[in-house]
Amino acid sequence: MPTLDEVPPGRKGRIEALSGPADLMQRLLELGIMEGEEVRVLTRAPLGDPIEIESTLTRLSLRKAEAAHIHLVLID
C-alpha cells in the first residue's frame, strides 16, 4: 500500500490506515486526517520537503517522514 509521501503532487488517495507515534497520530486525527478521508497532494516545497495536502476538512503541510505514516489507496 502506498504512503502519502510517495503520492505525486496532483494525485488523490483514500486513507486506509494511520500509524506512527501517538502525538503525530493524534494531531492528524484532530485535523480530520483519518481513515476513509480523501486527501490530495497539492505541492512539494522547493527543497522537496515538506509537502502540502488538502482534504475536505483541512489544508496542511507536513514532512515526508510524517506523511510516510499515512497509508492510502490511490483514486482518480
Added chain:
Amino acid sequence: MRLVLNPHKHTFMPTRTLTVALVGNPNTGKSTLFNALTGLRQHVGNYPGVTVEKKKGTARHGETEFQIIDLPGTYSLAPRSPDEMVSVDHLLGHIKDEPRPDVIVSIVDATNLERHLYLTTQLLDLGQPVVLAVNLIDRAKTLGIQIDYARLSERLGLPVVPVQANHGVGLDELKQAILTASERGSLPKPVPFPEPFRTELQALSKTLGPEVETYLVERLLLDVGGHTERQLSEKLGPTLAARLAEARDRLAAAGCAVPAVEARTRFGWIRQAVGDCITRPAIRPVTWSDKLDRVFTHKIWGTLIFLVLMFAVFEAIFVGAKPLMKLFSSGQGWVGEVVEDTMSPGPLRSLIVDGVINGVGSVLVFLPQIMILFAVIAVLEDCGYMARAAFLMDKLMAKCGLNGKSFIPLLSSVACAIPGIMATRVIENRRDRLATIMVAPLMSCSARLPLYTLLIGVFLSDPWWLPGVALFGLYMIGLIAAPLVALVLKRTLLRGETPIFVMEMPSFKVPQLRAVLRRMIGAGWAFVYRAGTMILASMILVWACLYFPVHMPDGRSYDVATEELRDEAKHLEGEEKDAKQQAANAMHGEWKRQSYLGRLGRWLEPTFTPLGWDWKIGMSAIASFPAREVIVGTLGIVYDQEEADEEENKKVEVADTPLAKTIKEEWSKDVQRGKYRIPTALSLLVFFALCCQCASTLAVIRRETRSWSWPAFTFTYMTVLAYVGALVTFQVGKLIVG
C-alpha cells in the same frame, strides 16, 4: 435596562460578574473577537510555571460584567504538554486564584464548520454551558456557503450566534446568548461514545475516585503518552499504567482503538448532526486564496517572493528603525547634557547621567526595532503568509535540528537578537523554541558594527578588498556557528523526539490594521516593562564599578578634578587648550583604570594574555557587558581619549578618528602588540562576534523562558565559545606573523 451608576465616581457598577472563556482553533479570529468584546480593557499576565500568556479582559452587557479569558488557540483539548494543559486546567477551575468559567464560548470558522466543531464537542464534555460563535460569516457567504443557524442550534443543543468579529457584527447577540446560557442552567449533552468505550471510562473513573473529573479520565484513556497519563502515573504509580494498557487493549479488540476512536466518534457525530444545516456549492469555487497559495508555494515564484519579502523584513528592521533610534540616542544625549549642566559633579549626577539616563536610553533604543519586527510578523501571520514561509524554509532549518518557524526569528537576529528572541513565540515546540533562542544571539547583530568598523578601519584597511572580506567573515562566523550550536543543543541538552511539523495552511486574508497595531504596541510594552528593569540594573552596576573608588590620593574626587580641568580648558586657546584638555583626558583615564572594574581587568590580565590582549582591552571588554557597542567608548576612556563620539566612529575614514590613531600608536609602542597588531585585532573581533556581552539579550531570554538558568547558560556557553575562538585566532595568527 438600567445602568447602576455610582453618583460620585460615575463608574460602572455591575450587579453581577460572569466569567467567560473563549476557546477556538488558531486562525478563527479568536483574538479579533476578544479584542472586539473587551476593547482596551485588557490585561496580559502569565500562568505559573509555564510560558503561556494569560489574556484577560472585561466586557459589559446591561448590568452584567463579563470577565473574559482568551485561551490559547488549539485544535483539540488533548493536552500533551504542561503548556497545553493550562487551557484544560483553566476550564476545569484548577488554576489558583482563577474562578472556573461560568460559560464557555466556542468560536468556529463558518467556512470550515465540521473541522472546527471537533473542539466544540470536547467542550461539551466539560459540564459547563457552551455558546457557539460562528465567525467569518462574510467569507462563508462569498464562498456560497449557507448555514441554517436555527437548525444548527437545535442539532447541537447549543445557542448559536453568527458573528463577524472584525466588523463587530453579532456582538450584542453573543453577549445576550452568554447571559441566557448562564441563567438557563441546562447543560449541553456530550457526544455519545461507543458502548465499549463508555464501559471502560466508567470502570476507570471508579478506580480513580470522584476527585478526578470525568473529562480527565477520558483524556487519560484516549491520549496515549499524553499529559494526563504522565501526571496521574506520577501520582498513582505503575499499577495505573498496567490498568490503562489493559483497558486500551480491550478497546482495540472491540474495534474502538485509541486514539482513532475519538476522531471517528466526534467527526462521525458532527457530520450526521450538521450535514443538512450547511449548503455548499456543488463545485467548490477556486478562491483567490487558493491561487495565492499556488504562487507562494511555487518552486520558483514562491522562493523568489520569499527572498524579496525576507529582504524587505530585514531592511525594515535594520534601516527603518535607524531614524527613530537616532532620535532616541540624541534625545538621551540632550537630557544628559541638561542634567550635567544643572547639577554639580558628584556621584549623584554621575549616577543619573551615566547610569539611569544611559540605562533608560539603552532600553528605549530597542523599541523601534521590536515594534517594526512585530508589526511585520503580525501582518505576515494575520494574512496567512507565515505558514507558507515556514513551509518553504523547513527543510533547510531541519538540517540543524530546528524547523521552518525558526527562520524569521533568526533572520531578525541579524539586525538585533532582542526582537528575534521575542519572535520565537511563533514556535510551538518548547525545545525548538529554546534552541532558537539560544543561538539567536550568535547571529551578527547591528550592535557589533561599531567595534567591527573601528578595528577593521584601523588594522585591516589595506589592501582595498580586505575590509569587505573581514566584515563578511565576521558575519559568516555567526551564520556558521548558530546552526552548529543548534545541532549540538538538539543532540544534548534539548534532546528528544523530533517534534511534529503538521501545520495548518490557513486561507489568506487581508490583515487588520488594528490587530497589527495592537501586536506592535503589546510587544514594545512587554519589552520595556519586563526586560527594562533588568537592563537598567545591569547598566547601574557597571556604572558603579567604573565610578568607584572616586577619591584621588590627595583626597579630591576624580570627577570634580576632571571637570575643573575641562572647564579651565574651555577658557584657553591654542596649544594651551590642547594641553589642558589632554591633562583632563589623562586624569579621566587614570580614574577609570583605578576603578573597581579597572582593578578587575588587571587582576584578570593573565587570562587575557593568551588572546593577545592587555588588561586595558580586557577591562573594556568586561565593561561592555550591558551592550557590546559600549566597548568603543570604554576603549576611548582607557586610552585617555575624550569619550569616543558615536558620530565620529561612523565616519567613512574610521582610521582617522582620534581613538583609532591612539589605538594604533599605543599598540605600536607595546612590543608584543606592536608585532601582533593584526592577530590581536582579529582576536578581539572574533571574541565580539561570538560573545554575549548584551544585558538586554539576557534580560529578554530570562523573560521569554521564565527562568534564570537559560540566560546564565547562554552567557556561559557564548563566553566560552568566544574565548576559545579568540584564543585560536590569536595563536594561529601569531604563528603566521612570527
